[in-house]
Amino acid sequence: MKTMPNNVFQAICACLVVAAIAALPTPLSPPAMAHGYEHAGLKIKHPWTRVTPPGAKVAGGFVTITNTGKQTDHLVGGNFALSKRMEIHEMSMNDGVMRMKQLDKGLEIQPGQTVELKPGSFHLMFMGLSASPVEGKPVKGTLKFEKAGEIDVEFAVAPLGAKSHSDEEGSATGGGHDHGDHHKHH
């Protein structure tokens, strides 16, 4: 029972800290970090990847794509300067099992739709890495669409384990700390 007052004190402090954090406005991602491309009715927002552990042969790539055109298009591939090839994958978690699936027909993007490739979900899979991406050194590549063709992009490089491109320390927790503009918080 000696520890109880200590527990209570910690709980009160924790509550105050939580309340203080909750009261802060949601920070927007620093504008300097965002980059994007527009091509043939597609808006491509902030392609990024992250540092991989030494010896890693694969890396994930992420990007947000909006179809502002009138016809459905598919992201079918592309390339990444530091890897042999790029695939489009979908990751899912069910009953504690992580599953990865290659999207053979690519990723469909309907007119008006925004598709987000992000950790834990759809992603570009860079297979056969020749070197690890270096933080802050963008990597050249392309994104290939069925109709819009191939578009040159640069992938920004976030730290090891970053959960979003604005996640500087790679320390955001599972709840998803992302910019509030296109994300629902549960």
Add this chain to the structure above:
Amino acid sequence: MAANTTLARVRLVLWGLVAIAAFIGGALFLGQLQEAARQGASLPGAARFGGDFELTDQNGKVFSSQSLKGKPYAVFFGFTHCPDICPTTLLEMSKHLEALGPKADKLNVLFITVDPSRDTPGQLKMYLSAFDPRIVGLSGSEAQIADVAKKYRIISEKVATSDNDYTMNHTATVFLFDGKGALAATLSWQEDEKTRSAKLERLVDNG
């Protein structure tokens, strides 16, 4: 007369504070019990889970589960050709070890590959150099890995990709075992950091 009234008021305020503290303390204690009960209920057959194994660590040395006896441990399965969940889990576990401070010495952390043909001890050593050096990486023969995966009820399967390459599906849960070798709790990637920290603290405190 006035001094008496003031004293009475001070007493009243103090008793009020005591009542509030007692209420919060009670609620916390109840919450802990409920959490414990909830976890216990969600871990069927906790005592039978796991088992003895012998594998090879990232330095090429034989690693026996006998060496885990008497200390709690965390174990999870993955592979180095994994773009997301494996490096993320290794990073999170590294942060947890750091946050535990000196208490981290009371905990073993194991990363067992589900892809032994590509994850040789040398490959694991290189890969794990980005994380806390206390994390032990384990590989072995296909048969050894299949055996340990079965004991820990791990689902793992190869999934074909282009160019005759493959990736893998696998159980990503982190299993926490107490010093007696019984499953005490699990960590999930979807939980927040605070919840995971609390479970690890409890694990090392309970021994």
